[in-house]
Amino acid sequence: MRKLLLALALLLPLFALPAFGQDDAAEVAAETQEVVEETTRTVDMMVNDAISPISNAVVSVIFYSVPVAGTDFPLIVGWLVVAATIFTLYFGFIQFRAFGHAIELVRGDYSDPNDAGEVSHFQALATALSGTVGLGNIAGVGVAIAVGGPGATFWMILAGLLGMASKFTECTLGVKYRNELPDGRVSGGPMYYLSKGLAERGMAGLGKFFAVFFAICCIGGALGGGNMFQANQSFQQLVNVTGGNDVSPLAGFGWLFGIVMALVVAVVIIGGIKSIARVTEKVVPFMGILYVGTALIIILMNIGSIGWAFSQIIGGAFSPEGVAGGAIGALIQGFRRAAFSNEAGIGSAAIAHSAVRTKEPSTEGIVSLLEPFIDTVVICTMTALVIIFTGALGTGLTGVELTSAAFGAQFSFFPYLLALAVLLFAFSTMLSWSYYGLKAWTYLFGEGKTKENVFKIIFCVFVVIGASMSLGPVIDFSDSMIFAMALPNIIGLYLLMPVVRREVNQYFAKIKSGEIRKMKGH
Template identity: 75%
Template sequence: MSYLNLFKLFALVLALMLMPFTAQASIDEAINNAVAPVANAVSSVIFFSVPVGEAQLPLIVLWLIIAATVFTLYFGFIQFRVVGQAIRLIRGVYDDPKHAGEVSHFQALATAVSGTVGLGNIAGVAVAVAIGGPGATFWMILAGLLGMASKFTECTLGVKYRNEYPDGSVSGGPMYYLSKGLALQNKAALGKFLAVFFAIACIFGSFGGGNMFQANQAFQQVVIVTGGASSFMADKGWLFGLILAVLTGAVIVGGIKSIARVTEKLVPFMAIWYLVACLIIILMNFDKIGWAFSQIFEGAFTGAGATGGVIGALIQGFKRAAFSNEAGVGSASIAHSAVRTTEPATEGIVSTLEPFIDTVVICTMTALVIVITGSLTSGAGLTGVELTSHAFGSAFSWFPYLLSVAVLLFAFSTMISWSYYGLKAWTYLVGEGKTQELIFKFVFLVFIVIGSSMSLGPVIDFSDAMIFAMSIANIIGLYMLMPVVKREVNQYLAKIKSGEIKRVR
């Protein structure tokens, strides 16, 4: 069956699925009512919380904070020691097309960044600042810096234990290093259990945070700039989702090489586009920059403007950062595993740049725009992409249209990358093959329509729950495999120092 016919079939089947809904309730309402109870139930389990002062601390957030700190200390602040080498690697200084793998270091990083740089950077940051106050920004930055060590650990292991096939394709990620790595430690049963647990959570995570949340917030921004509640699109999330699904399908059917070709061009463009727009607003309010940073630092340690004080600001900051950069979750190691290299540590080193770009740079810029424009006051009651749009609109009435372009690009890039993550988790469970791949891609596209049709609350709860669930299995394995990573990076850095590994250009 040709890809064109596949898209036609997708549109037809989806139309038939939607026909039974009656006029008493819109399609969007019916979809939301069906999925919301499931999303709420899953979220309540994953985000089991304990009271800390006036705030509630989800234990899963503490799990990620501790892990990122442990990896930072164990590897001697590796994220700050290898910045120069990471830049040389993405420039292709050591690239050899004869090495096993499917994409270059830069393409692997671009694909992974496109999976993390998404609506979490625009809408997620707004949620954190709206609830946690300006101080949440400080904790987001800290989480990003610590998360660089988590990312280094998981991406080194992703290449170390990946499967390489005769046709040149590869499959890697937590599913493989959990099962293969722990088997070498005589813990095969535990490794297999953790790998399957991760794969299941990753599949649903790809439907949630990597798909539904992106489609939902992209649709909300389109509604905002086309008239709000009176917009023709206001109750037609399903139609927007259908269009977005067809565009996404046009890319993901080509696999990782097709995704990498798109992301290596799209990611730099969309990041620069968004950062320039943020800089314009910040420079227009140049006299308030000092005040904005004082609000951020004061809020971080006094809880000013936060729900739940300091702990509330910390929780929201770490929670949003983890959702955005996914450090410790393990998802990005699936993309990084496709790199062409014979040294696993190379991609671990490259991956340290990912949380920095995503959280320290882009998330901080979003937070600064919201704080510096006074939108927490003038936009009181708003959250998600609506708050960010309000902040952009405070500069020029037409700025939300620029934001709409960024939102659509961010959402699109994240969805195509997460389709690959979910696909690799799916094929780990059911086996490799074209039929298996087409089944997953079809279901993934259907979830784009579902996400566009739901309200933000259930979407963000389901998204967070699935992505954080992945970290449970992943971090257990990372703790056990830390010595393997230390051995790999020490050997690699020694080879670089001795000249055993030479530049190719």
């Protein structure tokens, strides 16, 4: 009833214009705006008050930190980085050995359209990338460098390179243990390799517990960090570029933006992974070219300073002086933001990669190692270079504001371009996380169109909620849900490492023997 009254109140000025003068109409519009904003604030407070105690408790556990050289170090980040290092060593630096072959697979050199699965290697990579390339690359880099100095970039790159091995491990298992349904659709991801893989090793009960725990956290993360946070931040960026909260004509109309965004998302996700893949394979390259292209132009404009910039990065990485404990602070911020950005070890990307058309699980593991490279090593590094080049680091800004100021120093129009980039990043992230949440949902409640549509409706409703409210504790809670996914996932990866090594050794043996050859025309 409240929403109906608000809608009527918003429409009232349209009917009142003939009867009232311009001043009267403006006054009614202003009063309507106040009603909307006050209602939003009231609901905000109610939700925040209800969620805060739970959110604070969960966040304090998942992001438990220990002081290191005067800087708080979240243990969950150490959990991810240590795992990435172990996988790198165990698989003999697979991220470097198989890099060239990964590009061949993405090009389709070894693709067979008759293999089981729903999407191509490129589409699977684009879908997974759309879930990770986003605000972490824009705001996260700004936070890392503002706190840890230019040296944080070095550790970010290192964490990205190590994370490639984590992605390889989880995505190989995702295809290995996926369910292939009679209608040609597939369901895969940590839920399946934790339950089925650990059952093979005589730990069926533990595997089932881990799978259910992962699925619950995945749904929470999909609705929060993969949905509400994206809608909220993209709307806020639009408000910022149109004058800010006090001037922008969009201020207070987050619900309307949310409805539009929800409708666009609904049109895509109703078609399933094939529809999502068709959109992301176009959106991801476009937004990558848009953002990276602008960064590349700025880098080329300052090419004479490239040596100086890298000396700042390398020197800051090992310098005993500096912000937040010098080298230790830079290391912590770099590793933390890389882990937040590429999600290696979280397990989410394995859900998207599981839908690929292949009969060799290792192929998608090899393709997936490109993901942290593109996300962290390429895009995050370019963002960092622009910030260092333009001198924005000394302005006192942080996060997305720092990145925007750095780009804006060279191109005054960039804040508008950034708003478009954020909108595209948010949209593509929603698409990917809708699929992740859906597969977790169907794992818990069973496959079927009706059950799938229930989740899709819930997901779209949360888009509107996210755009309308600030929901600070809700976002904190959902962030912790995403990183809680890494707890059972990493343990499962450790236990199933021998399976992955057997798969990859068999695959390369088949290529060497000629059993697997490049497709004709490639």
